Amino acid sequence: MIVSLLRILTLIRKELLVFLKDPKSRASLVLPPILQCLIFGYAATYDLNSVPYALVDQDRSAASIALVARLEGSGIFQREGTFARMTEAVPQLDARRALLIVVIGNGFERSLETGVPAPVQVIADGRNSNTSGIAQSYAGAIIGDFAAAWRAERGFPAAGVTVSTRAWFNPQLETRWSMIPSLIGTITMMMTMMLTAMSVAREREEGTFDQLLVAPFTPTEIMIGKAVPSMIVGITQASAVLLVALFWFRIPFAGSFFTLYAGLALFLAAAIGFGLFLSSLAGNMQQAMILAFVFLMPFMLLSGLMSPTENMPAVLQYLTMINPLTYAIRITRVVYLEGGRFAELLPDMLALVAIAAVTMPFAAWMFRHRLN
Amino acid sequence: MSAPRTMAGGLAGLLRRTRALIRKETRQLLRDFSSIAIGIVMPVTLLVLFGYGINLDVRNVPVAVLMEDDSAPARGVAAAFELSPYFSTQRVRTMNDAERMLMAGDVRAIVRIPSDFARSIDLGAADVQLIINGADANTARISLGYAQGAVATWAAKEAERTGNAGATGGIAVEPRLWFNEANDSSYFLVPGLIVLVMTLIGALLTALVMAREWERGTFEALFVTPVRSAEILLGKTVPYFVLGLIGLALCVVGSKLLFGVPLRGSLVILTFVSMLYLLVALGLGLVISSATKSQFVASQVTVLVTFLPAMMLSGFMYDPRSMPLAVQAITYVFPARYFVTLLQTLFLSGNNWSVILPNAAVLAGMAAALLALAVRLTRKRIA
Numbered sequence A: 001m002i003v004s005l006l007r008i009l010t011l012i013r014k015e016l017l018v019f020l021k022d023p024k025s026r027a028s029l030v031l032p033p034i035l036q037c038l039i040f041g042y043a044a045t046y047d048l049n050s051v052p053y054a055l056v057d058q059d060r061s062a063a064s065i066a067l068v069a070r071l072e073g074s075g076i077f078q079r080e081g082t083f084a085r086m087t088e089a090v091p092q093l094d095a096r097r098a099l100l101i102v103v104i105g106n107g108f109e110r111s112l113e114t115g116v117p118a119p120v121q122v123i124a125d126g127r128n129s130n131t132s133g134i135a136q137s138y139a140g141a142i143i144g145d146f147a148a149a150w151r152a153e154r155g156f157p158a159a160g161v162t163v164s165t166r167a168w169f170n171p172q173l174e175t176r177w178s179m180i181p182s183l184i185g186t187i188t189m190m191m192t193m194m195l196t197a198m199s200v201a202r203e204r205e206e207g208t209f210d211q212l213l214v215a216p217f218t219p220t221e222i223m224i225g226k227a228v229p230s231m232i233v234g235i236t237q238a239s240a241v242l243l244v245a246l247f248w249f250r251i252p253f254a255g256s257f258f259t260l261y262a263g264l265a266l267f268l269a270a271a272i273g274f275g276l277f278l279s280s281l282a283g284n285m286q287q288a289m290i291l292a293f294v295f296l297m298p299f300m301l302l303s304g305l306m307s308p309t310e311n312m313p314a315v316l317q318y319l320t321m322i323n324p325l326t327y328a329i330r331i332t333r334v335v336y337l338e339g340g341r342f343a344e345l346l347p348d349m350l351a352l353v354a355i356a357a358v359t360m361p362f363a364a365w366m367f368r369h370r371l372n
Numbered sequence B: 001m002s003a004p005r006t007m008a009g010g011l012a013g014l015l016r017r018t019r020a021l022i023r024k025e026t027r028q029l030l031r032d033f034s035s036i037a038i039g040i041v042m043p044v045t046l047l048v049l050f051g052y053g054i055n056l057d058v059r060n061v062p063v064a065v066l067m068e069d070d071s072a073p074a075r076g077v078a079a080a081f082e083l084s085p086y087f088s089t090q091r092v093r094t095m096n097d098a099e100r101m102l103m104a105g106d107v108r109a110i111v112r113i114p115s116d117f118a119r120s121i122d123l124g125a126a127d128v129q130l131i132i133n134g135a136d137a138n139t140a141r142i143s144l145g146y147a148q149g150a151v152a153t154w155a156a157k158e159a160e161r162t163g164n165a166g167a168t169g170g171i172a173v174e175p176r177l178w179f180n181e182a183n184d185s186s187y188f189l190v191p192g193l194i195v196l197v198m199t200l201i202g203a204l205l206t207a208l209v210m211a212r213e214w215e216r217g218t219f220e221a222l223f224v225t226p227v228r229s230a231e232i233l234l235g236k237t238v239p240y241f242v243l244g245l246i247g248l249a250l251c252v253v254g255s256k257l258l259f260g261v262p263l264r265g266s267l268v269i270l271t272f273v274s275m276l277y278l279l280v281a282l283g284l285g286l287v288i289s290s291a292t293k294s295q296f297v298a299s300q301v302t303v304l305v306t307f308l309p310a311m312m313l314s315g316f317m318y319d320p321r322s323m324p325l326a327v328q329a330i331t332y333v334f335p336a337r338y339f340v341t342l343l344q345t346l347f348l349s350g351n352n353w354s355v356i357l358p359n360a361a362v363l364a365g366m367a368a369a370l371l372a373l374a375v376r377l378t379r380k381r382i383a
Helices: A002-021 A023-043 A062-073 A086-094 A108-114 A126-153 A175-206 A208-214 A219-248 A257-281 A285-301 A314-321 A324-338 A343-371 B007-031 B033-053 B072-083 B095-104 B117-123 B137-162 B185-216 B218-223 B229-259 B267-292 B295-312 B325-331 B335-349 B353-382
Strands: A051-057 A077-083 A100-104 A118-125 A161-168 B061-067 B087-092 B109-113 B126-133 B171-178
Touching: A002 A023, A002 A175, A002 A219, A023 A175, A023 A219, A023 B295, A023 B325, A051 A062, A051 A086, A051 A126, A062 A077, A062 A100, A062 A108, A062 A126, A077 A086, A077 A126, A086 A100, A086 B353, A100 A126, A108 A118, A108 A126, A118 A126, A126 B185, A126 B335, A161 B137, A175 A208, A175 A219, A175 A257, A175 A285, A175 A324, A175 B137, A175 B295, A219 A257, A219 A343, A257 A285, A257 A324, A257 A343, A285 A324, A285 B033, A285 B185, A285 B295, A314 B033, A324 A343, B007 B229, B033 B185, B033 B229, B061 B072, B061 B095, B061 B137, B072 B087, B072 B109, B072 B117, B072 B137, B087 B095, B087 B137, B095 B109, B095 B126, B109 B137, B117 B126, B126 B137, B185 B218, B185 B229, B185 B267, B185 B295, B185 B335, B218 B229, B229 B267, B229 B353, B267 B295, B267 B335, B267 B353, B295 B335, B335 B353
Parallel strands: A051 A077, A051 A100, A118 B171, A161 B126, B061 B087, B061 B109
Antiparallel strands: A100 A118, B109 B126
16 A cells, blocks of 8 residues: 555656646746736627717707717717718717627607607627627616606606625625636636646657556556646646735636645646546547547536536536536636635536546556557 | 749649648548547537526516505516516515515615605606626626616606606607627627637637647657648648638528528629638748747747637727726737627628728738748748
C-alpha cells in the first residue's frame, strides 16, 4: 500500500515537472484561464449601452420632438440620422449602421391630445434577435415613461398599474454576475479535460507510455498518477478565476469557500474521469485534442451557461443530467451569489460523485483494456 | 540541373510535387478518425444542439403568486400570470413560504399582490411587486419583461372593460422585427455556428497537424527534399480547406432542412466569403504552429486567439454593441467578427453590398497577410 503510494507520488512529481519545466507550457496553464475569464467577463453581456437608431418623424410636432429628446436623454440611443420617409431609413438598417428604426406616425401629437393610442413603430434588425429584443424593450419602456409623464403634465388620469421589481442576489441584474461564477467550472473543465487527454496522448505519441508500462506501475496507479496532477492544476486555475471574479470584477461572494471547493473537487474528479476516458480512445495528441473538443462543446452548450436548461427538449434535458458542468455551474452560482449552504447542494454534489464513480473506473478499465 | 528551368517545366514540377504532397496529406487525413470527427460529427452535433438546445426564449418560468388581496382585480392579475405561456404559477399563502421557495430554487420569482391592491387601483396608482432571482441575470431580465407585459395587458383590458380608456398608456408601441419575423434564435445562432466549425477545422486542425511535424522533426526531413516551402504549405492546407468546405456544406444544408433558416443572399457569395475566412483560419493555424512548434502549446494558443474570439467576440452569441468600448475595439482585430457579420447578413438580409464588400475586403487582406507570413516563417527555418 505504502509502496504503491510512493510510486504514485513519483509519477505525480514527474507529471508536474512535465507541465512546469517548459516556460511556454507553464504560461499556457496560467494565462489562458485568466484571459478567458476577462474575455468572457467583458464580452458575455446582454446589457446594451449604446443603440444606434434611425428616426423617421412624420409628425414633426412638439410631442414628437419631446419623445425623441426623452429617448436620447437616456444615453442609450444615438441617432444615426433623421429621415422624412421610411424608404430612406431602410438602408441604415440594412447596412447595420442602425439597430432600430423608430417611426413616429403622422398625427402622433393629435392622437396623444385626444386620447386615441398614438402610433410609434419600433423596427429592429433581427439578424441578432436577442439584442434586438432587448433594444426594443428599452425603447418601449422609455416611450411608456414618456407617455405617462406627458399625460400627467396635462392632467390626464395616470396609468393604472405599475410593476415594481426587486432582484435578489444580483440587484442590477448584471449578466456578468451570473457569467463569471459559472466560468470557474467552465474554464477549469476545458483546461483539465484537454490537459488530461493530451498528457496521456503525448506519452503514447512519444513512445514513453511503453516505458511506463514496463516500469513497476499498475494501470490504476498510472491513472491516479495522471489524474492527481490535473486535479492540482484544475484547483489552481479555479482559484485564479475566483481571484479575478473577487478582485477584478469585484463580484461579492456570498457563500462559503469550503462548500465551493468541495463542489469543485468533486466536479474536477468527474471531468478528469472524462478526460482519461478520452485519452484511452486517442492514439495521438491530435485525436486527443479533437475528441476533447467534440465532447466539450456539448458539455458547454448543455450546461445552463448560455441558456437555461429548463427550456430544452426532454431528450437534451436528460443529457444535461449526465453533464458534470451542469452541476458545477449550479453549485458555483448558488454558493457564490446566493450564499447557498452545503446541505442545499447535497443533491448536486451526490450527482457529481455518481458521475465520477462511473467515469473513473470506466477510464481505468479502458486503460487496462487498451494495454492488453 | 545546369540548364535554366523553363517556365513550363517549373510549373509542371510545382504541380507534380504539390499533387504528391496533397495525396499524402489526404491519405493521412482520411485514415485518422479525428478528422472525420471534427469535419462531420462536430458540425452535425453543433447544428442539432444550437437548433434545439440553445433557446434564448424563456418559457414556463416557475413563479410563486402571493395574493394578499382577494379582490376581483387581484384575482385578475393572478390569472394574467396563470394564463401566460411564459410562467408556470403556484399559489402560496405567506411571504415566508414564497421566500423559502425562492431561496431553495423551486421558483425563480415571486409575484406579490399587496393587500391594498384593489383600493390603490381606484386611486389610480396600484403596484404589483415582483421579486426575482437574479443569479441568472439574462433569464431574469427576460422574465421581467414578460411580467410587465402580462400586467400591462391585464390593465389595458380592465380599462377597456370599465370604459376608463384614459387610464391606459397613451402610446401604442408596435414592435417589428425585420429579417427574423419568427423571432427564432436558431435564425441567428445556426448561421453563426459556421464560424465555429470553420475556425476549428481551419485553425485548430491545421495548427495541430503542423505542430506535430515540427515536434517530430519530419518538417526538416521535408526541407531536404526538392519540395519548396510554399509547396509544402499548399500541400498541407488543401485537404483541410476541402474538409472545411464539407463542414460548410453540412451547416448550410442542415440549417435549411432542419430549421428552415432562410438563405436570402446568394450561395455563390456565401461560398466565396467562407473560402476567404477559411484561408484566414488556415493562415492563423500555420503561423501559430510554426511560432510554437509544440502541439500542446499550439492548441492552447489556437483556442485562445481563434476559437474563443469566434465564440465570444464575433457577434455570434453576444452583440459587440453591448461590450465596453475597449473590448469593442479589440473585436475588430479578430477575423471572426467580419465573417459573422457577413454570415448574418447573407443568411437573413440578402446581398447587401454595403456590408459584403468592406467585410470581405478585410478578410481578403487578412488572408493575404497571414499566408505571406506563414510562408516567410517556414522559409526562415530552412536557412
